[in-house]
Amino acid sequence: MLEIAVLGLLNESPMHGYELRKRLSGLLGTFRAFSYGSLYPTLRKLSEAGWIYDESPTEDTAASGRSRRGKRVYRLTADGKEHLAELLAEVGPDAFEEEGFGARLAFFAQTRSDIRLRILEGRRRRVEEQRDGMTSALTRTGQRVDRYTRELHQHGLEAVDREVRWLDELIEHERSDAPPRDR
Structure with a gap:
């Protein structure tokens, strides 16, 4: 997920x-908590794979005579662009989970329409499975839980229902915008 996000952002523009x-x-x-401690190892891994490179910083001498280190600017390589396209074209279970879906959704503009549709439909199935499990659990627990716990479960169920409706809208929009050959 972090790999897609880094490559996707660097595809938009180089940055330090x-x-x-x-x-x-x-x-x-x-979509999730982001650990800063995972960024630099990811950048190193992407660099070692040849998907990004950094412009090595130069030393600037300030008026005070002290040396100031410049910032490393990371850029996507041609192989990195190809790798990003491959990652965005993959449609597996991780694309439907909360973390993977969020990263994929952020780069839908760089993703083919047929892939977007498959991801949206897969995410909807996953969320509907969650809804079914929550409904079943709520039915089973019934009167055995206090009113506040029941309300908390109901709140979660309503949030899942909202996501299903949102996904239905995105899917409908994607289908209506898709050229005939992508449908």
Whole structure:
């Protein structure tokens, strides 16, 4: 998930580590907690694979005579662009889970329409399974839980129902916008 997010952001524009951290936090923060400690190992891994490169910083000499280190700017390579396209084209179970779906959704503009539709439909199935499990659990527990616990379960169920409706709207929109050959 982090790999897709980093490659996707660098595909939009080159950026230095601090800027990348801020953008990732804004992007992934709505979907999950983002660990800053995972960014630099991911950047190193992507660099070693040849998917990104960094422009090595140069030393600047300030007026005070002190040396100031420049920022490393990370850029996507041609192989990195191909790898990102491959990652975005993969439709597996991780694309339907909360974390994977959020990262995929953030880069839907870079994803083919038929892939977007498969991901949306897979996510809807996953959320509907969650809803069925929650409904079953709520029915089983029935009167055995206190009113507040029951309300909490009901609140969760309503949130899942909202997500299913939202996904239905996205799927309908995707189908109506798709050219005939992508449908």
